[in-house]
Amino acid sequence: MYCATMARTKDPKVRSLLIEKAAQMLRARQPVTLRTLVAGTGVSTMAVYTYFGGMDGLWRAVRQEGFTRLAARLDAVPTSEDPVRDLAALGAAYLSNAMAHPDLYRVMFDAGFDLEDPSAADETLHCLVHTIDRAKTAGRFHGEVDPPELATQSWAIGHGLASLAVTGPLTHQALVHGVPMLTALFISAGDDPAQCRRSVELGWQPPSPS
Amino acid sequence: MYCATMARTKDPKVRSLLIEKAAQMLRARQPVTLRTLVAGTGVSTMAVYTYFGGMDGLWRAVRQEGFTRLAARLDAVPTSEDPVRDLAALGAAYLSNAMAHPDLYRVMFDAGFDLEDPSAADETLHCLVHTIDRAKTAGRFHGEVDPPELATQSWAIGHGLASLAVTGPLTHQALVHGVPMLTALFISAGDDPAQCRRSVELGWQPPSPS
DNA sequence: CACAATACATAACACTGCTATGGATTCATA
């Protein structure tokens, strides 16, 4: 039986401070270990256990943070009146995020999606699905297109390129493969080839003030 | 100055034995550690250092072994008179290999392609490039197709799906996404849509004794 | 046959994440 009385409440600042520092050390390519993590923060190694239950819990929280940031980045992609262009912009933002935080991206995808909130994957796909819906109602995609399915396929393209570029043999500039690959996928979903090419190329580069 | 005299020669059996055991423990989901690796083999922990220079070297060798097995598996894919069908068969073999040895596949792609022979990636792509060449000369793809480029894109599709299925939220059955994705890519390379669909579906499933 | 260079078993080292312990702090209740 769980007793609700609490004598002391965890400080959420410490929690986010540790996650933040872990992400920062990851970015600086410093080895993130229990002792190096708490060094300089004033808190002790035990804090990691009261807040996360151990290093596994910390990494789980860091992964969650990675997906949260990714979702925020995708949500920040502006919406135009061309849904296919917006789809390409989402793909470009996905890859841009992965290349900006390569080590965080790598951490997000090892240890098999062991997240605090397992619906993070759905969240990531949500704006993709929504934009595909818009493309359908706009008549760009034909009726048999299943939005979650096409979103998954777009994700697989983005993740495949990001993964091969972050941890593999592809260079950063190889990410432009995203343009022909997404174009091919969207054409197969029913979009007009010429229009699709234009939309994807427009959405791929950052929104220019035209 | 290097002296060529040697008093005792390394036994290559020990080397492959350790790699084999590491792969086997990986498959059994047992933690592969220096001491558990040598336990029962008769050799001591120092053997890992004389043969691989340390655990990093061992993992490097394991990754190399993974790519070698992958290349062998791709080379074993039978060649038909339909190059597009063969391309799909290569993709299916790639995913099949990843799902048969998920932990080995994961090891292959972390630590950033730190391999003994860095040309392993090219080897993996070689049969893809060769088959794409065949498709070009057969008139299935138009002339502007750059074989290495299209091979990279096919690889990105395969790796994206494999990675999301091995370590991500995709289930094993989600690998059928490979069919529409490869079809879309090959159609964009110039193949006839209806013929392409037939070829990819034929190549996707294991070669039936027709 | 002697010598030198390699292979490798043993043991100790620094480091990892983790846990047992106890003191400090804070809220709920009498």
Add this chain to the structure above:
DNA sequence: TATGAATCCATAGCAGTGTTATGTATTGTG
């Protein structure tokens, strides 16, 4: 308000990690 219980967390120690020093056995070469 004062007591008590529950929580946070700093300290210290533990088992396990990869690595390195040391010494011994083994083998090809002069």
